[in-house]
Amino acid sequence: MAVMEQVCKAREITSVLRVSIMSVLPPVRNDRIISQLPKCFSKGAALHTENGFNTKVKTACQEQRTGTVGFKISKVIVVGDLAVGKTCLINRFCKDVFDKNYKATIGVDFEMERFEVLGVPFSLQLWDTAGQERFKCIASTYYRGAQAVIIVFDLTDVASLQHTRQWLEDAMKENDPTSVLLFLVGTKKDLSSSAQYSLIEQDAIKVAQEMKAEYWAVSALSGENVREFFFRVASLTFEASVLAELEKSSSRSIGDVVKISNTTSNLYATSKKKQPSCCQ
Numbered sequence: 143m144a145v146m147e148q149v150c151k152a153r154e155i156t157s158v159l160r161v162s163i164m165s166v167l168p169p170v171r172n173d174r175i176i177s178q179l180p181k182c183f184s185k186g187a188a189l190h191t192e193n194g195f196n197t198k199v200k201t202a203c204q205e206q207r208t209g210t211v212g213f214k215i216s217k218v219i220v221v222g223d224l225a226v227g228k229t230c231l232i233n234r235f236c237k238d239v240f241d242k243n244y245k246a247t248i249g250v251d252f253e254m255e256r257f258e259v260l261g262v263p264f265s266l267q268l269w270d271t272a273g274q275e276r277f278k279c280i281a282s283t284y285y286r287g288a289q290a291v292i293i294v295f296d297l298t299d300v301a302s303l304q305h306t307r308q309w310l311e312d313a314m315k316e317n318d319p320t321s322v323l324l325f326l327v328g329t330k331k332d333l334s335s336s337a338q339y340s341l342i343e344q345d346a347i348k349v350a351q352e353m354k355a356e357y358w359a360v361s362a363l364s365g366e367n368v369r370e371f372f373f374r375v376a377s378l379t380f381e382a383s384v385l386a387e388l389e390k391s392s393s394r395s396i397g398d399v400v401k402i403s404n405t406t407s408n409l410y411a412t413s414k415k416k417q418p419s420c421c422q
């Protein structure tokens with residue numbers, strides 16, 4: 143089969159797969175649609191301070207050249223000391239609830255959140271630390287393969303901020319530091335006065351800069367910044383995934399553009415050549 147025919151066939155299979163996968167999943171909620179890059183919380187400690195999504199990413203989305211990103215589920219792990227507010231933060235975003243009664247998380251807990259970013263479906267799997275605070279030895283499987291790590295501390299407890307470096311070290315043992323996005327999040331903002339908050343914020347920004355993490359301050363009780371924060375996590379993780387996909391496809395040579403076989407995992411491999419009209 144000629145290469146271009148194979149490309150067409152692969153695109154056809156991919157779109158059939160996309161339709162069948164999407165038809166078994168519930169539709170993306172209206173309030174999970176992201177069309178613009180949300181702003182960072184503090185320019186002093188941001189993963190980047192661009193006003194919008196990367197131009198290459200925007201073009202790739204418009205031209206539907208996002209490869210496997212639309213099928214991907216990105217793993218996000220949430221770590222930090224016991225009782226800093228990890229579960230409440232996740233529950234506020236995913237279920238829009240806040241439970242005042244403390245219940246230690248037991249077993250492995252994760253929530254799926256589906257977004258649509260620049261018209262492309264994108265899912266995050268949010269892994270809540272489930273007792274690993276005390277049983278660190280079982281944490282390696284939990285940490286492995288994360289695209290983003292959220293390190294949580296309590297804005298009213300400076301010790302929990304100091305412990306974030308250890309949490310980072312543990313999480314990075316199982317991950318590639320060059321490809322993981324880091325977020326440092328202070329919770330319980332509603333409990334600190336503005337004077338107290340300013341003091342801890344200075345330290346937190348320093349820690350975030352050292353870690354190369356993006357800093358946020360939130361309250362699961364009032365909901366302040368919770369949605370903004372998770373939208374930023376979803377957007378930056380999406381942007382990084384599309385950039386990685388583009389890099390992968392540009393490093394492929396024309397000769398190995400598409401190999402259709404049972405073992406081919408990436409059916410979305412595309413060539414840089416112009417597509418014939420049958421593919422459009």
Ligand SMILES: Nc1nc2c(ncn2[C@@H]2O[C@H](COP(=O)(O)OP(=O)(O)O)[C@@H](O)[C@H]2O)c(=O)[nH]1
Nearest residue numbers: 224225226227228229230242244330361362363
């Ligand atoms: N005031 C206030 N309390 C919070 C907030 N987030 C969590 N808490 C309280 O902190 C305690 C621990 O929260 P939880 O999310 O279970 O902590 P985890 O162990 O880190 O998962 C609970 O009693 C929550 O009610 C917040 O934003 N504001």
Ligand SMILES: [Mg+2]
Nearest residue numbers: 228229246247
């Ligand atoms: Mg918990």
